[in-house]
Amino acid sequence: MVIERVLIVDPIDGEYCGSVVIENGVIVDIIKNNSAPRYIVMPGFVDSHSHGKAGIDCMTASSLEFENWAEHVRTEGVTYLFPTTVSSSKKSLENVVANFSKANHPVLNFLHFEGPFINIERSGAQNKKYITSFSKDRLPEVKDKVKIITAAPEVEKFNELIKFAKKENIVISLGHSNGTFKDFKESFEKGINRVPHFPNALKRFHHRDVGPIGAVFLYKFYVELIVDNMHLSNEFLKLVYNILGPKRIMLVTDSIPAAGLEDGIYNLGEMNVKVKNGVARLENGSLAGSTLKYIEGVKNFRKATNCSLKELSMVTSYNSLKLLGIKGGRIRRGYPAKIVILDEDLNVKKTIV
Amino acid sequence: MVIERVLIVDPIDGEYCGSVVIENGVIVDIIKNNSAPRYIVMPGFVDSHSHGKAGIDCMTASSLEFENWAEHVRTEGVTYLFPTTVSSSKKSLENVVANFSKANHPVLNFLHFEGPFINIERSGAQNKKYITSFSKDRLPEVKDKVKIITAAPEVEKFNELIKFAKKENIVISLGHSNGTFKDFKESFEKGINRVPHFPNALKRFHHRDVGPIGAVFLYKFYVELIVDNMHLSNEFLKLVYNILGPKRIMLVTDSIPAAGLEDGIYNLGEMNVKVKNGVARLENGSLAGSTLKYIEGVKNFRKATNCSLKELSMVTSYNSLKLLGIKGGRIRRGYPAKIVILDEDLNVKKTIV
Known part of the structure; x- marks a missing residue:
């Protein structure tokens, strides 16, 4: 599963644009890019x-x-x-x-x-x-x-x-x-x-x-x-x-x-x-x-x-x-894929657990 | 009047060793040096x-x-x-x-x-x-x-x-x-x-x-x-x-x-x-x-x-x-010579006004 073109928000790495790749409940990769993000992705x-x-x-x-x-x-x-x-x-x-x-x-x-x-x-x-x-x-x-x-x-x-x-x-x-x-x-x-x-x-x-x-x-x-x-x-x-x-x-x-x-x-x-x-x-x-x-x-x-x-x-x-x-609370490779996807007004669009 | 070999304390320039030269109630010069200070000089x-x-x-x-x-x-x-x-x-x-x-x-x-x-x-x-x-x-x-x-x-x-x-x-x-x-x-x-x-x-x-x-x-x-x-x-x-x-x-x-x-x-x-x-x-x-x-x-x-x-x-x-x-509260050239001289335990040794 790939969450594409989002603003990734991490408590340590900060905010940047990219896509998040999830497999078996784990964040396995993050691909940085410069596309305009559609949504915000934060730790659940x-x-x-x-x-x-x-x-x-x-x-x-x-x-x-x-x-x-x-x-x-x-x-x-x-x-x-x-x-x-x-x-x-x-x-x-x-x-x-x-x-x-x-x-x-x-x-x-x-x-x-x-x-x-x-x-x-x-x-x-x-x-x-x-x-x-x-x-x-x-x-x-x-x-x-x-x-x-x-x-x-x-x-x-x-x-x-x-x-x-x-x-x-x-x-x-x-x-x-x-x-x-x-x-x-x-x-x-x-x-x-x-x-x-x-x-x-x-x-x-x-x-x-x-x-x-x-x-x-x-x-x-x-x-x-x-x-x-x-x-x-x-x-x-x-x-x-x-x-x-x-x-x-x-x-x-x-x-x-x-x-x-x-x-x-x-x-x-x-x-x-x-x-x-x-x-x-x-x-x-x-x-x-x-x-x-x-x-x-x-x-x-x-x-x-x-x-x-x-x-x-x-x-x-x-x-x-x-x-x-x-262990959790981060959008980073190796962390549990417990994720919330929000719009720019912080309305919850989807929660992944 | 020269106050020699003191630790000069200024709210902006900080703390350093030197001597303070006073004429007609004004600090006219400060000479930095490395001698061991005898006293602390602070703004009055x-x-x-x-x-x-x-x-x-x-x-x-x-x-x-x-x-x-x-x-x-x-x-x-x-x-x-x-x-x-x-x-x-x-x-x-x-x-x-x-x-x-x-x-x-x-x-x-x-x-x-x-x-x-x-x-x-x-x-x-x-x-x-x-x-x-x-x-x-x-x-x-x-x-x-x-x-x-x-x-x-x-x-x-x-x-x-x-x-x-x-x-x-x-x-x-x-x-x-x-x-x-x-x-x-x-x-x-x-x-x-x-x-x-x-x-x-x-x-x-x-x-x-x-x-x-x-x-x-x-x-x-x-x-x-x-x-x-x-x-x-x-x-x-x-x-x-x-x-x-x-x-x-x-x-x-x-x-x-x-x-x-x-x-x-x-x-x-x-x-x-x-x-x-x-x-x-x-x-x-x-x-x-x-x-x-x-x-x-x-x-x-x-x-x-x-x-x-x-x-x-x-x-x-x-x-x-x-x-x-x-204007005052500083140990700096051009400022009024309103000064307190203290020992290291902050006992007042002399006040100049």
């Missing part, structure tokens, strides 16, 4: 934080539903989806791992466990009754199926979680936390450098106590951003882009099962979420994930920052995979 | 925000006291002092201008009016009863003696203040304000790019409303910083240094008359200030200026940021003068 998007879509809920999805979900987000350019749990019982998480393990779709690779080892005071849309200090016994067998655990550095036995994560080849993401600047700094020094839906569910910034937000800016953590024009202001986005740069940003949707459905009342981890004009909130008014389509986040980010396509390929794909140690 | 410091020192109060100082004050801060390396008023009556400001005009000391050039055109909700240590919307009639004749007016962009008739300031060759500093991101952005677009004692007496930063702090970071305002290890945390300092860079920072003391005296109760613009362990607060606990010595702020800044001496000469001298349109 990575959504490393998503709780559900179109009525499908990560917590209850059957293997078929996981596959349908994957197929659904593929239409938005996503080629790596990390279905994300909420704080729940061991039994419930066990079911998720079991059903996910049976699913078979090239967009599905790993799960993301958000909680239950988080701070009850920063629970957001997480069910408080399942939030707990770390214990291996609170988790099911992860069976190489879990790649990210979002946890608060101040939870009891966090150091044991670090050991566990290292052993299981899992990346810890520091969030839903009341942790201090020092907590985040010390975690960073232990190699933990990722923060979910920055800076939601974290302590606020102050000039006499810059807190975790200050730590993220000073030490240049990798941050997930929900770019739905609701969780963050455009000015904040620009600041993050200026301060951390495009190499430290990872777009996610944090979408909930109501994403893609009409406004109404929905369920999220045994809690009620009200969706109005596409904005999901708990009864107390807290934002509860998003109903964002990945590709809309991509467009919003580009509009807010005026970034280059090369930078866009970093924040939508390369950075996430690099952090997780997964 | 600029304190563009200081209410008093050693019992001398800008609001009540006689011309002799202004001269004593100038002589006092000269021992800390200051060669440009901008005595700073607080919000007060027209009559009172008139007296300040009159007494200041009679003072004669090379360290004294201009006054800084902090208020009275500020926001009563962000008054800090300013006396609320004198805070008012802009009217030319609330000011005395400024007679080329006032160079800075700190004002809030949201005060009534702010645009008339802008016109007035332009006519009188005065720089507006945006502070003691409840202004929004938009207020600061729009002021910036009108050419106002300075903020006093950043980010004290401003709205807080939030990721859905980044406010004036966000505007300062995005548009790169010039900021006054009080580096007394009290107004700002070291981490905040590092962030400002990273985000704005050394070309946008201006160290000030914001010192009050109690600076250089023992702990106790002092007066500031008709209000009581309690100084304990060198920290000045109003009865409600708000910080009320500082008791900082300029040279201590210089040492604190260097320690927190690990900046170069070249950068230090920017934040202590060059930036302030550049912003105010005053």
Whole structure:
């Protein structure tokens, strides 16, 4: 298969015209040329934080539903989806791992466990009754199926979680936390450098106590951003882009099962979420994930920052995979042919997986 | 006069060894050489925000006291002092201008009016009863003696203040304000790019409303910083240094008359200030200026940021003068011989004015 006459966008090699040759799911050749490109070819998007879509809920999805979900987000350019749990019982998480393990779709690779080892005071849309200090016994067998655990550095036995994560080849993401600047700094020094839906569910910034937000800016953590024009202001986005740069940003949707459905009342981890004009909130008014389509986040980010396509390929794909140690996120010989083809307005024309 | 065998520090030419030749208050020559330097020579410091020192109060100082004050801060390396008023009556400001005009000391050039055109909700240590919307009639004749007016962009008739300031060759500093991101952005677009004692007496930063702090970071305002290890945390300092860079920072003391005296109760613009362990607060606990010595702020800044001496000469001298349109802040032929000589630990050995 040859994708002819396109603008190739690679996070390292940059932007140039050419054709991409694919065989058996691998990019086997790239032929540079000077023809006017018809489309843009970028590495397929990575959504490393998503709780559900179109009525499908990560917590209850059957293997078929996981596959349908994957197929659904593929239409938005996503080629790596990390279905994300909420704080729940061991039994419930066990079911998720079991059903996910049976699913078979090239967009599905790993799960993301958000909680239950988080701070009850920063629970957001997480069910408080399942939030707990770390214990291996609170988790099911992860069976190489879990790649990210979002946890608060101040939870009891966090150091044991670090050991566990290292052993299981899992990346810890520091969030839903009341942790201090020092907590985040010390975690960073232990190699933990990722923060979910920055800076939601974290302590606020102050000039006499810059807190975790200050730590993220000073030490240049990798941050997930929900770019739905609701969780963050455009000015904040620009600041993050200026301060951390495009190499430290990872777009996610944090979408909930109501994403893609009409406004109404929905369920999220045994809690009620009200969706109005596409904005999901708990009864107390807290934002509860998003109903964002990945590709809309991509467009919003580009509009807010005026970034280059090369930078866009970093924040939508390369950075996430690099952090997780997964080979991908590039349009280059030898890399997996997980590719999104877009028009000049960034509408998805085709996704190859 | 020749200052021989010194490390010359210039904000543009950088750091190099040589001797400085001075005649009639002007640097007439610089002779580069490779001898081991005995001392560091930097442009004399600029304190563009200081209410008093050693019992001398800008609001009540006689011309002799202004001269004593100038002589006092000269021992800390200051060669440009901008005595700073607080919000007060027209009559009172008139007296300040009159007494200041009679003072004669090379360290004294201009006054800084902090208020009275500020926001009563962000008054800090300013006396609320004198805070008012802009009217030319609330000011005395400024007679080329006032160079800075700190004002809030949201005060009534702010645009008339802008016109007035332009006519009188005065720089507006945006502070003691409840202004929004938009207020600061729009002021910036009108050419106002300075903020006093950043980010004290401003709205807080939030990721859905980044406010004036966000505007300062995005548009790169010039900021006054009080580096007394009290107004700002070291981490905040590092962030400002990273985000704005050394070309946008201006160290000030914001010192009050109690600076250089023992702990106790002092007066500031008709209000009581309690100084304990060198920290000045109003009865409600708000910080009320500082008791900082300029040279201590210089040492604190260097320690927190690990900046170069070249950068230090920017934040202590060059930036302030550049912003105010005053020729100075350089160790270079043709520039005024306002110079501080320091040892390697940044202790002031001599100040030439």
